[in-house]
Amino acid sequence: MRPARFLALLIGIVSVSALDAAPPDPSAALVKAKVEAEYPSLFGIYTHLHAHPELSFMEVKTAALVAGELRALGFTVTEKVGNTGVVGVLTNGTGPTVLVRADMDGLPIKENSGVAYASTDIVKDLSGKEQPAMHGCAHDTHVTGLIGTARTLASMKDRWSGTLVLVAQPAEEIVAGARAMFADGLYTRFPKPDLAVALHTTSLLAAGNIGYGEGPRYASVSSMDILVRGFGGHGSAPHTTKDPVVLASQIVLALQTIVSREIKPGVPAVVTVGSIHGGLKRNIISDEVKLELTLRAFDEKVMAHLVASIRRICDGLARSAGLPDDRMPVVTLTPESIDVTRNDPVLSRRLAARFGEWFGDEKARPVDPVMGGEDFSEFSRQGVPICIWWVGATDPARIAESERTGVPVPSNHSATFAPVPEPTIKACVTSMTAAVLELMGGRVSR
Ligand SMILES: [Zn+2]
Numbered sequence: 001m002r003p004a005r006f007l008a009l010l011i012g013i014v015s016v017s018a019l020d021a022a023p024p025d026p027s028a029a030l031v032k033a034k035v036e037a038e039y040p041s042l043f044g045i046y047t048h049l050h051a052h053p054e055l056s057f058m059e060v061k062t063a064a065l066v067a068g069e070l071r072a073l074g075f076t077v078t079e080k081v082g083n084t085g086v087v088g089v090l091t092n093g094t095g096p097t098v099l100v101r102a103d104m105d106g107l108p109i110k111e112n113s114g115v116a117y118a119s120t121d122i123v124k125d126l127s128g129k130e131q132p133a134m135h136g137c138a139h140d141t142h143v144t145g146l147i148g149t150a151r152t153l154a155s156m157k158d159r160w161s162g163t164l165v166l167v168a169q170p171a172e173e174i175v176a177g178a179r180a181m182f183a184d185g186l187y188t189r190f191p192k193p194d195l196a197v198a199l200h201t202t203s204l205l206a207a208g209n210i211g212y213g214e215g216p217r218y219a220s221v222s223s224m225d226i227l228v229r230g231f232g233g234h235g236s237a238p239h240t241t242k243d244p245v246v247l248a249s250q251i252v253l254a255l256q257t258i259v260s261r262e263i264k265p266g267v268p269a270v271v272t273v274g275s276i277h278g279g280l281k282r283n284i285i286s287d288e289v290k291l292e293l294t295l296r297a298f299d300e301k302v303m304a305h306l307v308a309s310i311r312r313i314c315d316g317l318a319r320s321a322g323l324p325d326d327r328m329p330v331v332t333l334t335p336e337s338i339d340v341t342r343n344d345p346v347l348s349r350r351l352a353a354r355f356g357e358w359f360g361d362e363k364a365r366p367v368d369p370v371m372g373g374e375d376f377s378e379f380s381r382q383g384v385p386i387c388i389w390w391v392g393a394t395d396p397a398r399i400a401e402s403e404r405t406g407v408p409v410p411s412n413h414s415a416t417f418a419p420v421p422e423p424t425i426k427a428c429v430t431s432m433t434a435a436v437l438e439l440m441g442g443r444v445s446r
């Protein structure tokens, strides 16, 4: 190729790529610097929260910490919303009202992560029972992220305008905290948001990475109890009894046919019997067996199908065992149930574009939804568009090893789950700040 032609081609390539690339967002560099400066203090908050988890609706000290931080930054703070929830409002001129939610509760797990700041606390649960506790779902990173976001945004009020509502929510793990805050007037006592956002830290992505998507992100969850009843008696005389252990076993196996035989292939649904308890002694046929189930789906009709099929199978098998009407299994849906968490497509695309710009497409990318449940779905009440995204927490080398060996990394809710703090916390603060700046006019003052 002649030198002149080569030069022309090179200029062509350079000019095309210059046109393709969006101008860098100056807010990104500013936020990066602020997050760097805040990190030592945020790490201190994180390790304190991690070492001292509080269980659902018992997040008194965590809530006080959030309230104090927000008050010091100029937010109008209301405590004890929905039991232990905190709402901080910062009005900064005219513009949209954007709500940011972080959940606060830990889990009744004895931590075995090996980190220096692991929890050894024994705490009371809501019923007063003493339990080991652990931030096994990384809600401590969410609280730390909320505080970091508040600090960052409070220091750059020239780059956004509107009303910012920060919510520290209790009791997500028992999917009761959001409902409690709404019962206490979250959208009536405080500015109703035009948009609501949240993040969740996950073991499934490399630390510092962002996973996003639109539509269903978390499944609907129904929790079900089944009391299988029979007629007890001596273990040596089964012919004088109706054995509920045998009937419960048949029910557990028959339930496995609902998803495999009744739900259209490819439609996500889960029926899990997580607990089965019956009997006291080997030579006694018991009177009853208790089953606890969790059901998951991305569609209300599919969930209704699961529930109806379980009732039908319980009833049919009990009748085939010869039980009378007054000893039919008792099937109960518990309040520990929640709707699908559905990301608004327009809102999700806006945030995905901003994340791509700030984190790069290598680190911020679309990911599949999960069958877990999230009570952030409650925030979509009254037509409020919502979006939740994931922040990775696991050492990238461990993710790569897991992909190579097929051995899963410790998941959220595992006693050995330990987020890598620095990239995780920085990504929590940076992604949440990026989202708020996207929604509250961060580009206006460019
Ligand atoms: Zn959880």
Ligand SMILES: [Zn+2]
Binding pocket: 137, 138, 139, 172, 200
């Ligand atoms: Zn969680």
